[in-house]
Amino acid sequence: MVTQAPANTAIPAAPPPMQRYGYEQIKSNPPPPPPKLVRMYSESASQPVDYALKETSPYLGGGRVVGGRVLHTDKASSTYDLVEKMHFLFVRVVKARDLPHMDLTGSLDPYVEVRIGNYKGVTRHIEKNQNPMWNIVFAFSRERMQASVLEVVVKDKDLLKDDFVGFVRFDLNEVPLRVPPDSPLAPQWYRLEDKHGDRIKSELMLAVWIGTQADEAFPDAWHSDAATPVDSSGAASTLIRSKVYQAPRLWYVRVNVVEAQDLAPADKSRFPDAYVKAHIGNQVMKTKTVQARSLNPLWNEDLLFVAAEPFEDHLILSVEDRVGPGKEEVIGRTIIPLNMIEKRADDRIIHSRWFNLEKPVAVDVDQLKKDKFSMRIHLRICLDGGYHVLDESTHYSSDLRPTAKQLWKPTIGVLELGILNAVGLHPMKTRDGRGTSDTYCVAKYGHKWVRTRTIVDNLSPKYNEQYTWEVFDTATVLTVGVFDNSQLGDKGANSKDLRIGKVRIRISTLEAGRVYTHSYPLLVLMPNGVKKMGEVHLAIRFSCTNFVNMLYTYTRPLLPKMHYVRPFSVMQLDMLRHQAVQIVAARLGRAEPPLRREVVEYMSDADSHLWSMRRSKANFFRLMTIFAPVFAVGKWFGDICMWRNPITTVLVHVLFLMLVCFPELILPTVFLYMFLIGIWNFRYRPRYPPHMNTKISQAEGVHPDELDEEFDTFPTSKNPDLVRMRYDRLRSVAGRIQTVIGDIATQGERMQSLLSWRDPRATAIFVTFCLIAAVVLYVTPFQAIAALIGIYMMRHPRFRHRLPSIPINFFRRLPARTDSML
Template sequence: MSESNVDFSLKETKPNIGGGRVSGSEKLTSSFDLVEQLHFLYVKLVRAKDLPGSPCNPFAQVKVGNYKGTTKTVVNSPDPEWNQVFAFAKDRIQAVTVEITVMNKESFVGKIGFDIPDVPSRVPPDSPFAPQWYSLEDEHGRKGERGELMLAIWMGTQADEVFPDAWHSDAATVNGESISNTRSKVYISPRLWYLRVNIIQAQDLVSMNNNRVVPEVYVKSMLGNMVLRSQFSPDKSLNPTWNEDLMFVVAEPFDDPLILSVVNKLGDNKEDVLGSCSAHLSKVEKRIMPIPVEANWYNLEESANRNKLEVRFASRLHLRICLDGGYHVLDESIYYSSDFRATSKLLWPPSIGVLELGILNASGLLPMKSKDGRGTTDAYCVAKYGPKWVRTRTIVDSFSPNWNEQYTWDIYDPYTVITIGVFDNCHLEGGSKTADSKDRRIGKVRIRLSTLNADRIYTLSYPLIVLEPNGVKKTGEIQLSVRFTCSSTWNLLQSYTQPLFPEMHYLLPLSVYQIESLRHQATHILSSRLRRAEPPLRREVVEYMLDVGSNVWSLRRGRANLERLLAAFNLLVEAWKSFDKIRKWKNPISTMTVHFLYSILILFPDKILPLAFLMCIVHGASQYRKRPRHPPHMDTKLSLVESVQSDDFDEEFDMFPTSKGDKVLKKRYDRLRSIAGRMMTIIGDLATQAERLNSMLSWRDPRATSMFMAFCVIACATFHLVPCRLFALGFGFFAMRHPRFRINIPSLPQNFFKRLPARADSMI
């Protein structure tokens, strides 16, 4: 169970950002104005020349107090080149000089010293300091035939362009190749496409085994490690037909070819490959609308042996292959996705603004691993929005890491969520010891952009919460600063009236099973690509950020979604309680007033709708003072992680398929979990719709509530002027209009309603 008396609340903070000039509504445009300014002593070692000694295997050391950084060793070179930057945090410097020493293996070559108070300062966008040649001195400070060293030294901040790739004194205990795992980086996800393979028919198939049995033929498609197969053709002949679509997720650049094989099932787990063909995706047509592309015949090749392919032009496969750029390739949950744009850039909407995120610091982190007999944590952050991932530098051995790094994203839709995760780096020791280790999750934060006021700086401390088999645990807090700057108010308001997904999703919809399968493919591709970066974003990090496995059955989630649904209808319960008080005459004045209003409405029915909209206006205005001041965060009470039993957690953390019981129990239990998982999703969908209905007047999204109240004002005046009978007549004719006057994409009210915020992004 969860720990008692743990504070999971959101706290407002007042960090010293922007030089102490930032208030809640102040606009700042300077770089790195959402983080506290950190000062560093930078030393850039470029190269050396004319170094004595033979053989000469030089390296350099930069020493400031107790901190020491070492360059790589250049073998057999009296003129080595390093191009390495060392950064020492100014607040940790306890020395007045910085000393650079050049060594040849274990022997001393020469040194240079600088007084730290005399080091010049640089503030971007000033140009970088030019490196200069300095003569090396011996142990007694005499200059001789010791060679020269080219370097630059200056005082700067984290806004310096060399900051991400520098060696930091925070990671002084990390050496070798593991240094790269401590650096901050920006990653861009590969552009994902849906590949649609429409299998039409085959012609003149010939069995290699001269089998005269009526064939049961299907087509197997293979792209990389992904294999899909069609159904058996209903035409049991040598000219079978299918007209079936197979869908893949592919990423640019298209390296792997699409290989299709026509297979004849012989029975007894035996198969006969009747022929194969391949298609290179770089030559496949791209489309952005559901217009059929040209179908082509592909000659099937038969493998007589492994080293030779025989082409039989009589056997052919009729295919229609295209890259569907009109879809958005889902890699995240729909409820807290960070992007809804189509793959094709031709369909991208205009930008509505900029999101700026300042990752300040964390506090109260728990020990995540043991080192030298004591607990330690090497924390770093990952933030994901759209195709852009960012990773902060790793602060080694600290329970209160101080990052103060700022990142920026372009925004195209307010109904999107940025996700920030905190992890413990388990790849700093190097060698095979950490090759198979996984970075441990410390916690995650989601922020929905539509809940942020434009041009306001939010400085909040979010609790970091993880769910473990023994219950929920608070692992610390992370302090963030967020600002959403709107560049076009018209585009922002117009986005509320547009469909959430591109038109292709509505004109040629995908089934639920296809979406789940394609999302699994997309997350696998992203994990494979991002772990090949340097430093890699490992699979466990990507899956945690993308919420892989969130649709697996959980009794706790099912109960939480049911309670969300009941709480959303609480307004009807409160209305019934108020009416019950009225009919019981508990307040005679209120009861008489209701009797009077009821008589007026019955005698003048045309005033019913204007009065209803007027009540919405009054209720919305009364809720303005109670509007949420902060964006939502992970809610432990809403997620029921504090009230469930340990057996429920044991079921939730059980692997899928289950490891409990014998084979029969395993089969039945997995089927139950699969069905229950879909029921949980349906209940969550109902709760989301009900919460969106309540959010129209709750000011959770201030722009949406303002737009709805403006509509209520117009509707109130319209229904006051237009007789109700005329409105009912027009509505009836509109609802029964001819199909040629209908559109296949959602209407404006539907688009507005789907963009209203719900509490799904507050679920753990």
């Protein structure tokens, strides 16, 4: 374990970097310019400067980022060109042999201590073994090295004081530099020396080299910048390493319960009130009870579940009888292994099968033999792989492919992410009387989740780790979250990792081949309002590998074919999405180190479907922003009709008459106008990925009580009076929404009633008008009719009346179905 030595440890003077590391020093680069704020999409979406995105120009991979390109100045730059190159001293401790007997009993409990300056790494001790094997890699950050000599000491673990066995000393001037794709450095046997510097018989196998984070030993190494005395016992060593996780492939389990045959309930004097209960793991679903009771009930219902490969659970179906309020009895049960169920990747028909129902408890052996094959259930079961399993919110989906791999399309590009550093992080815990954080980052895209190493006790951590994903669709989202590791303290596994913030980046908003280097604010909504928890610095690049396939994806359906051939209801989607998130969280929580449930749920937006007054207002204002141009055009046309600006009105009349006289120019004019607007807006195009916006989210001026309601548990944990007040408020808001929806429905029903003879007089008038209009339009040129209508609409105000027009009066008198509402 890597620990920091006491402060009074003697630290030799450090030589110059060139002499210390034995390789050519990289030319020092001038400090990058300060970050600049980027332009928002519109002025209405602007937010406080402290919450805005900042564009940076860091030095990545040996070169500076200028104009979205990395200008390399280091000839030895590797494929890790989206992160700052960091050098580490790697020490691989493999094994030892022929160690001497140290105790009076002749036993030896050896361990190895690797020391450089004021940092040291300690392996675990192996009891009673003179030829131990460790195979552990230590990594010491170049920035924190305070000495030019590396010491590897072998010691014997004792109760009072550990005994010295021997040591090996290395001069860092002689340590070789290894740059991938060079082969790993082969470990060698080194003779140990005693306290007097004399060679002894014992040997230690080591490999010592200097490398970067591109080294394959980097993820599994124990880092000096990620380990401190808080985990000196070694219990939490695996909790701080960087790892790549593969989320399980999820399948929909579709169970069509057709019927049952020859049921034998316990009470022979009555027909059973039967239903079928099915469960897979923690997922439980039931069919409806049959109205016409019989011993051969017919349900024909679909039950849907989510299952993950490899299939570990069983599908358990039981036919139960509701014998009374809150009392059920199991009539029969069958257990079906999931790996025995047929897989389906298309919309072909699955043949049904009969399964035997067995009694849950055998009371009489003769009766069991008699009834064993008498009860049966008719099922149609399959594993549907033609769907995209919604394991996350559809708006933020990172993978739209179906589960069945044979349906996957070729890749269209590669997404590269460099997690550089974080600055200004808010302290999430206290240690030794001061605020601190033990942070790590998690990135999720497709089936691949990645986790950086945990940087302990640092509010400005440097990660400099780079990851790569294949891209199959540009309408997907990369999510990066920052968390505080709460497993390193005294509470251990009982505490939850705290969320610091996250960033979403849609791939379709990225230009191909460009490097985006921005500092993203980490904004978190808390019960007391929105709070900035710091900033995370990312470098992102999307590289297109097949331009034709990428353009072709814009013509394909967003979801796989089965979502449209056999669609799910909204209730089913919500239930399946929730179950999918729970399964992914359970599977990733079994990895080492585990990706905890709170992390998976936060990254997957598991609670986005819950009610929130703030989200409702945000969506309402989003809708108003969408319709704002329509309202603006209506206002502009009203000013034209009212002759507010006579010159503009006359020009509009002239343009209108030209289009009427030459109707073939209407569509070309419309498309030419949209083309010119698009070309004009090109100069104002966004040059950065979208990010969290507090103004759009209605998070700046939200009422504290609304925030308290949003953070309430489900079901609620508040007192009844507060719940009653919030319920009344919700009824008021929902009442206004219901009124608006009802008004829209009323207008549509009035349109339908024009020809439905619901009002015979109104329909007769409208039918007569249609006949007259058909005759007039047949004998009158279309240009004349269009010109008269347009001029009438734009007539001068002196020819207008304040009362509604005849068509509006007629339409408002049409009947709707409001009379049929209770």
